[in-house]
Amino acid sequence: MADNRGGPAHDPPETVADVGEFGLIERVTAGRVQPATTLVGPGDDGAVVAAADGRVVASTDLLVEGVHFRLDWSTPEHVGRKAIAVNMADIAAMGAVPTALLVGLACPATTRSEVAEGLAAGMWQEAAAAGAGLVGGDVVTASEIVISVTALGDLQGREPVTRGGARPGDVVAVCGRLGWSAAGLAVLGRGFRSPVNVVGAYRVPEPPYAAGPQAALAGATAMIDVSDGLLADLGHLVEESSVAIDVRTDLIEVHQRLVDVGTALGADPKHWVLTGGEDHALAATFPEPAAVPAGWRTIGTVTRGGAVTVDGKPYAGGPGWQHFR
Amino acid sequence: MADNRGGPAHDPPETVADVGEFGLIERVTAGRVQPATTLVGPGDDGAVVAAADGRVVASTDLLVEGVHFRLDWSTPEHVGRKAIAVNMADIAAMGAVPTALLVGLACPATTRSEVAEGLAAGMWQEAAAAGAGLVGGDVVTASEIVISVTALGDLQGREPVTRGGARPGDVVAVCGRLGWSAAGLAVLGRGFRSPVNVVGAYRVPEPPYAAGPQAALAGATAMIDVSDGLLADLGHLVEESSVAIDVRTDLIEVHQRLVDVGTALGADPKHWVLTGGEDHALAATFPEPAAVPAGWRTIGTVTRGGAVTVDGKPYAGGPGWQHFR
Numbered sequence: 001m002a003d004n005r006g007g008p009a010h011d012p013p014e015t016v017a018d019v020g021e022f023g024l025i026e027r028v029t030a031g032r033v034q035p036a037t038t039l040v041g042p043g044d045d046g047a048v049v050a051a052a053d054g055r056v057v058a059s060t061d062l063l064v065e066g067v068h069f070r071l072d073w074s075t076p077e078h079v080g081r082k083a084i085a086v087n088m089a090d091i092a093a094m095g096a097v098p099t100a101l102l103v104g105l106a107c108p109a110t111t112r113s114e115v116a117e118g119l120a121a122g123m124w125q126e127a128a129a130a131g132a133g134l135v136g137g138d139v140v141t142a143s144e145i146v147i148s149v150t151a152l153g154d155l156q157g158r159e160p161v162t163r164g165g166a167r168p169g170d171v172v173a174v175c176g177r178l179g180w181s182a183a184g185l186a187v188l189g190r191g192f193r194s195p196v197n198v199v200g201a202y203r204v205p206e207p208p209y210a211a212g213p214q215a216a217l218a219g220a221t222a223m224i225d226v227s228d229g230l231l232a233d234l235g236h237l238v239e240e241s242s243v244a245i246d247v248r249t250d251l252i253e254v255h256q257r258l259v260d261v262g263t264a265l266g267a268d269p270k271h272w273v274l275t276g277g278e279d280h281a282l283a284a285t286f287p288e289p290a291a292v293p294a295g296w297r298t299i300g301t302v303t304r305g306g307a308v309t310v311d312g313k314p315y316a317g318g319p320g321w322q323h324f325r
Numbered sequence: 326m327a328d329n330r331g332g333p334a335h336d337p338p339e340t341v342a343d344v345g346e347f348g349l350i351e352r353v354t355a356g357r358v359q360p361a362t363t364l365v366g367p368g369d370d371g372a373v374v375a376a377a378d379g380r381v382v383a384s385t386d387l388l389v390e391g392v393h394f395r396l397d398w399s400t401p402e403h404v405g406r407k408a409i410a411v412n413m414a415d416i417a418a419m420g421a422v423p424t425a426l427l428v429g430l431a432c433p434a435t436t437r438s439e440v441a442e443g444l445a446a447g448m449w450q451e452a453a454a455a456g457a458g459l460v461g462g463d464v465v466t467a468s469e470i471v472i473s474v475t476a477l478g479d480l481q482g483r484e485p486v487t488r489g490g491a492r493p494g495d496v497v498a499v500c501g502r503l504g505w506s507a508a509g510l511a512v513l514g515r516g517f518r519s520p521v522n523v524v525g526a527y528r529v530p531e532p533p534y535a536a537g538p539q540a541a542l543a544g545a546t547a548m549i550d551v552s553d554g555l556l557a558d559l560g561h562l563v564e565e566s567s568v569a570i571d572v573r574t575d576l577i578e579v580h581q582r583l584v585d586v587g588t589a590l591g592a593d594p595k596h597w598v599l600t601g602g603e604d605h606a607l608a609a610t611f612p613e614p615a616a617v618p619a620g621w622r623t624i625g626t627v628t629r630g631g632a633v634t635v636d637g638k639p640y641a642g643g644p645g646w647q648h649f650r
Contacts, residue, residue: 039380045550047384058427094365144467148475
């Protein structure tokens with residue numbers, strides 16, 4: 001509550017209860033421009049989205065305050081961008097182009113309306129950057145902030161790239177940042193706010209959306225969004241493809257910025273790269289080294305077996321993130 | 326926690342933390358059968374769903390424990406069915422057939438695994454009854470149970486029926502139950518558990534899914550899912566179509582069961598029919614009385630103006646549900 005003693009009178013901050021469900025929806029949708037794929041946008045029972053090739057890719061995620069984000073570490077705009085980015089990364093990991101997003105916001109009635117509007121602004125920003133529309137949503141009362149996002153995508157006539165197609169002899173490559181979000185989280189956890197590009201990587205991942213369709217066109221045999229950590233997510237490829245993957249640390253780039261942060265915090269930056277989640281890089285397998293597209297970095301090979309190894313051995317540093325564990 | 330004093334030793338109930346994120350996902354998806362429209366099902370970064378006519382209808386909703394459901398009033402199976410039903414009703418209200426659902430479950434790590442599995446069982450049951458697949462999901466930690474559902478649907482070549490097409494001279498008709506969920510909620514709120522069909526209507530709505538495409542084929546000019554209450558949702562049609570609607574109470578059926586419950590509780594059952602939410606009936610406008618399909622009940626007319634009236638006058642009983650208000 002505002003404290004008015006000894007100063008000019010301030011109104012208490014406007015809350016979502018002041019604005020109301022329909023008022024809030026009006027505010028966050030009015031005047032927004034939709035892409036051509038949005039045939040019927042927000043405001044009806046359902047949206048209608050073009051699915052030109054007769055199929056639609058769909059993925060959904062939940063983000064919970066205190067679990068997936070903290071509003072003392074990120075602005076509402078950051079959180080909104082992140083919520084959209086993590087979902088569109090899943091679409092890209094199938095080899096598809098994001099077309100549309102549906103969003104749910106559960107929050108306390110006392111939530112400041114500028115928080116809800118900031119979340120929405122970040123969502124619109126990230127969606128627009130990828131050419132996707134924000135086509136529908138729901139706003140409800142809850143005791144904490146929970147954001148749901150469902151992303152839709154278009155395969156543009158290509159076959160989806162699943163987790164199950166890797167074959168022995170394939171090469172493993174990645175595109176996008178690895179370890180940056182984990183480094184940013186470590187920095188924030190120690191009470192620091194810089195380096196800003198490392199902290200920024202935690203606040204808003206930058207998935208390489210175009211690299212998903214690019215990999216599909218290049219003949220990627222399997223692909224995954226690196227959300228839980230490189231080794232953990234390669235573990236999903238290994239499981240679904242019934243293969244083994246060996247990662248070679250001499251092929252793993254550790255950016256000088258991460259080395260600097262690791263030195264400052266007494267942490268091993270290579271561990272962030274191998275196990276840090278939430279950067280939403282893409283990892284894929286390709287049938288031969290020549291198939292690896294520009295911008296992708298080869299990091300290992302697919303072999304027979306059923307495990308992920310690092311330089312031929314089980315990784316000693318522990319696994320990636322799993323909920324409830 | 327189990328109390329073992331003075332009796333045989335009981336293991337504490339298994340929690341979702343015991344099972345783990347991936348274990349829970351495995352349990353609730355293993356052995357389930359998908360419809361032919363599910364081209365890639367759960368377990369990859371994204372699902373791939375057929376969208377044969379080159380468009381997809383999409384709608385999303387959040388359900389929060391204590392706001393949208395209570396686990397002392399409903400079983401987890403009831404809640405799972407309801408979560409799916411409310412979304413598929415939105416798809417039907419566009420004139421489409423539900424094809425696929427994506428589900429998010431946020432819950433405390435201490436949630437009993439049988440609750441999560443019951444929710445999933447109810448979801449599968451309701452989806453399968455409409456021929457739709459459960460194609461993807463997410464499970465995360467939160468301090469209360471929040472369920473997100475996104476439904477996808479197929480227009481089968483028809484134009485979507487929006488809220489904006491009603492014209493003066495159209496007739497207004499409804500299909501499905503009205504007032505039953507509100508009556509059931511009133512019964513439960515007084516501490517009763519019967520009549521079971523009224524209480525059951527609150528626990529699991531029975532949207533007339535097939536009536537949506539039926540109305541579209543019959544030339545419906547506008548349509549809406551009655552989620553907030555008949556008058557409130559007709560208000561959305563009025564706003565989007567820039568028309569007025571007059572509801573005639575002599576055309577409103579009040580089932581004898583609702584009359585009985587109203588008498589027992591000292592409540593007006595017609596008020597439940599006019600303003601009670603969560604039955605997920607469909608309301609639509611048709612260009613002439615002869616166009617109203619079998620199974621639909623004419624309840625009023627579309628005129629010029631900009632309000633919803635009852636027997637020519639504003640309704641005195643108050644509006645329907647709005648979040649945060």
